[in-house]
Amino acid sequence: MSRRRAPCRRQQAAPRCGAPSGCFWSWYLSRATRGLLSSLHRVCLSPVHRTLPGVPLKTNGLCCCCLSVPSPDASVARVMWTLVGRGWGCARTLARWATGAALGPAPTFGAAPESWPTCRVYSSAEFKEKLDMSRFPVENIRNFSIVAHVDHGKSTLADRLLELTGTIDKTKNNKQVLDKLQVERERGITVKAQTASLFHNCEGKQYLLNLIDTPGHVDFSYEVSRSLSACQGVLLVVDANEGIQAQTVANFFLAFEAQLSVIPVINKIDLKNADPERVENQIEKVFDIPSDECIKISAKLGTNVESVLQAVIERIPPPKVHRKNPLRALVFDSTFDQYRGVIANVALFDGVVSKGDKIVSAHTQKTYEVNEVGVLNPNEQPTHKLYAGQVGYLIAGMKNVTEAQIGDTLYLHKQPVEPLPGFKSAKPMVFAGMYPIDQSEYNNLKSAIEKLTLNDSSVTVHRDSSLALGAGWRLGFLGLLHMEVFNQRLEQEYNASVILTTPTVPYKAVLSSSKLIKARRAVQKNMIFIDQNRVMLKYLFPLNEIVVDFYDSLKSLSSGYASFDYEDAGYQTAELVKMDILLNGNTVEELVTVVHKDKAHSIGKAICERLKDSLPRQLFEIAIQAAIGSKIIARETVKAYRKNVLAKCYGGDITRKMKLLKRQAEGKKKLRKIGNVEVPKDAFIKVLKTQSSK
Numbered sequence: 165m166s167r168r169r170a171p172c173r174r175q176q177a178a179p180r181c182g183a184p185s186g187c188f189w190s191w192y193l194s195r196a197t198r199g200l201l202s203s204l205h206r207v208c209l210s211p212v213h214r215t216l217p218g219v220p221l222k223t224n225g226l227c228c229c230c231l232s233v234p235s236p237d238a239s240v241a242r243v244m245w246t247l248v249g250r251g252w253g254c255a256r257t258l259a260r261w262a263t264g265a266a267l268g269p270a271p272t273f274g275a276a277p278e279s280w281p282t283c284r285v286y287s288s289a290e291f292k293e294k295l296d297m298s299r300f301p302v303e304n305i306r307n308f309s310i311v312a313h314v315d316h317g318k319s320t321l322a323d324r325l326l327e328l329t330g331t332i333d334k335t336k337n338n339k340q341v342l343d344k345l346q347v348e349r350e351r352g353i354t355v356k357a358q359t360a361s362l363f364h365n366c367e368g369k370q371y372l373l374n375l376i377d378t379p380g381h382v383d384f385s386y387e388v389s390r391s392l393s394a395c396q397g398v399l400l401v402v403d404a405n406e407g408i409q410a411q412t413v414a415n416f417f418l419a420f421e422a423q424l425s426v427i428p429v430i431n432k433i434d435l436k437n438a439d440p441e442r443v444e445n446q447i448e449k450v451f452d453i454p455s456d457e458c459i460k461i462s463a464k465l466g467t468n469v470e471s472v473l474q475a476v477i478e479r480i481p482p483p484k485v486h487r488k489n490p491l492r493a494l495v496f497d498s499t500f501d502q503y504r505g506v507i508a509n510v511a512l513f514d515g516v517v518s519k520g521d522k523i524v525s526a527h528t529q530k531t532y533e534v535n536e537v538g539v540l541n542p543n544e545q546p547t548h549k550l551y552a553g554q555v556g557y558l559i560a561g562m563k564n565v566t567e568a569q570i571g572d573t574l575y576l577h578k579q580p581v582e583p584l585p586g587f588k589s590a591k592p593m594v595f596a597g598m599y600p601i602d603q604s605e606y607n608n609l610k611s612a613i614e615k616l617t618l619n620d621s622s623v624t625v626h627r628d629s630s631l632a633l634g635a636g637w638r639l640g641f642l643g644l645l646h647m648e649v650f651n652q653r654l655e656q657e658y659n660a661s662v663i664l665t666t667p668t669v670p671y672k673a674v675l676s677s678s679k680l681i682k683a684r685r686a687v688q689k690n691m692i693f694i695d696q697n698r699v700m701l702k703y704l705f706p707l708n709e710i711v712v713d714f715y716d717s718l719k720s721l722s723s724g725y726a727s728f729d730y731e732d733a734g735y736q737t738a739e740l741v742k743m744d745i746l747l748n749g750n751t752v753e754e755l756v757t758v759v760h761k762d763k764a765h766s767i768g769k770a771i772c773e774r775l776k777d778s779l780p781r782q783l784f785e786i787a788i789q790a791a792i793g794s795k796i797i798a799r800e801t802v803k804a805y806r807k808n809v810l811a812k813c814y815g816g817d818i819t820r821k822m823k824l825l826k827r828q829a830e831g832k833k834k835l836r837k838i839g840n841v842e843v844p845k846d847a848f849i850k851v852l853k854t855q856s857s858k
């Protein structure tokens with residue numbers, strides 16, 4: 165007897181009813197509760213929905229319609245009809261889920277209950293209206309960055325702006341939401357500029373506010389300068405207690421040179437020691453901005469943050485762009501997604517771009533088809549099109565990281581345009597060698613470095629190799645923190661472990677045996693009094709003196725009050741020496757360093773001591789020496805020793821002896837021979853670590 169199986173849910177006829185009835189919604193909920201609720205969550209979080217009168221958001225992402233009606237079925241129905249009635253096609257998505265129509269034709273809606281708004285059926289084209297960015301004419305767009313000195317509250321202010329515009333919920337967990345990277349969360353600093361598009365309703369007009377939260381530390385200033393290219397204004401945030409600091413000045417001048425509107429925002433007015441009036445005076449004196457233009461806020465408590473939004477609309481001009489011209493889009497940032505390829509952040513200076521368009525990269529001249537365009541809200545939110553003046557993202561099947569250059573111009577196929585100026589390339593200040601711990605990991609590490617440098621284009625990469633550490637790269641960074649963060653991101657985001665060699669700075673050497681070069685210490689260039697308590701000092705320093713621990717020493721000496729910024733002042737003559745490390749008279753190439761003459765002895769001694777601790781004793785004595793030219797400045801000795809692996813084998817079994825000797829021979833393969841001395845790889849790593857901590 166054949167058994168008939170009960171029809172599965174998908175085979176059951178989906179109810180097609182007009183007004184939501186009990187059975188319709190029960191079926192709907194039982195079938196796709198999870199998917200539905202997550203969809204509903206998005207709907208309710210959508211700023212569009214937020215603007216519906218009488219539908220305020222609740223903290224868990226659902227709107228009050230969902231929460232205020234006792235029965236979940238009824239609440240879902242109510243949300244759907246409310247949305248439909250207001251003309252938002254997202255109800256169609258709900259209906260698709262409700263009837264299983266994602267697998268078949270879209271459902272037809274009948275009349276809504278009398279007390280609810282009238283509904284209509286949306287075609288799929290109309291459905292896309294929700295994300296139709298054409299509803300933001302150029303005059304309703306404001307593109308701005310938040311810039312400040314470290315910890316003055318940029319990310320906290322960004323949180324409040326996201327909350328005020330309904331982009332995120334106001335919950336305890338929503339802190340520094342634009343600091344998305346693990347390294348940012350762990351270190352509590354921003355290292356990567358992040359974009360968010362906010363939809364804001366002001367006096368009956370819908371505004372599109374594109375906000376870029378930037379890092380404050382000097383090592384990431386390249387992120388700031390790039391972000392400013394997509395903006396017409398900046399919020400210059402100044403701590404009401406600390407006042408103007410080094411990066412405040414540096415960032416102001418970046419914005420000033422780019423001719424952007426600057427809105428000074430004095431933050432942390434809630435602090436006990438806050439003195440906003442003093443900071444106002446500083447701002448007037450140093451930047452020549454009238455003190456009445458300063459907005460005093462507490463980003464933490466949300467005090468007066470609405471005035472910031474108002475000022476953004478009133479004081480920052482809309483972008484000057486032409487939508488009717490052919491597309492001209494600047495790639496100002498990009499990331500790599502292993503499934504979708506390169507995701508390029510673009511600012512549109514002219515024209516329109518939509519899914520399906522054929523675009524060309526001015527840099528590579530390659531043509532691509534656009535798979536997706538959208539805005540960051542703050543997560544990716546696909547849109548139908550992006551228009552000139554807007555900032556968003558674009559995915560166009562670029563699978564290779566070298567195809568998406570930051571600063572590149574994208575244009576439509578067969579409609580070439582003059583490329584945008586792009587960006588000045590970053591000038592690395594600190595260099596270090598990077599090697600895989602295990603050479604078999606070389607290709608994986610190569611791919612990881614390529615992907616990460618796509619997201620951090622200020623790092624320079626050149627291939628390098630070392631006899632001790634194998635094939636690797638020579639990387640250039642903007643500072644020591646930048647180097648540490650890059651290394652940490654490699655580990656956290658790409659699961660790569662690497663050996664980083666001593667950070668060094670670039671030198672220009674005149675190769676002459678007789679010429680000695682006169683040393684130069686820091687030279688004071690000028691001194692400006694910002695107010696009664698603050699002074700700005702300018703010095704010319706040897707770069708090597710400041711990259712490693714200068715910042716920390718300055719902070720501890722001044723109890724945290726002094727701040728520091730630097731820029732490249734070109735090459736200067738200095739009394740530098742090349743220090744060799746010798747093992748039994750043979751130079752160890754990996755440990756050759758350039759050091760200041762006065763520090764050569766202490767550094768040489770430390771390296772010799774560490775090498776002595778790391779070298780295994782061998783059959784002969786090993787002399788470890790630090791030398792400048794032919795002059796030995798430090799020496800350590802490793803005493804002779806013979807390890808007799810057969811010592812414990814008394815007579816007998818020859819196979820056991822062979823095994824022990826074989827194991828010893830294998831161990832020796834991991835050693836590098838310098839002259840007659842065998843050096844394990846670990847020894848190099850330990851010594852290089854000492855040098856970097858010096």
Ligand SMILES: Nc1nc2c(ncn2[C@@H]2O[C@H](COP(=O)(O)OP(=O)(O)OP(=O)(O)O)[C@@H](O)[C@H]2O)c(=O)[nH]1
Pocket residue numbers: 312313314315316317318319320321340352353354355378379380381431432433434435461462463464465
């Ligand atoms: N009391 C007080 N603290 C604030 C206020 N705004 C920010 N903070 C605190 O200041 C610290 C730094 O805030 P962030 O928003 O991370 O500063 P940031 O400028 O983004 O920092 P970086 O991106 O690393 O330069 C955090 O501990 C915040 O809680 C404020 O208005 N009042």
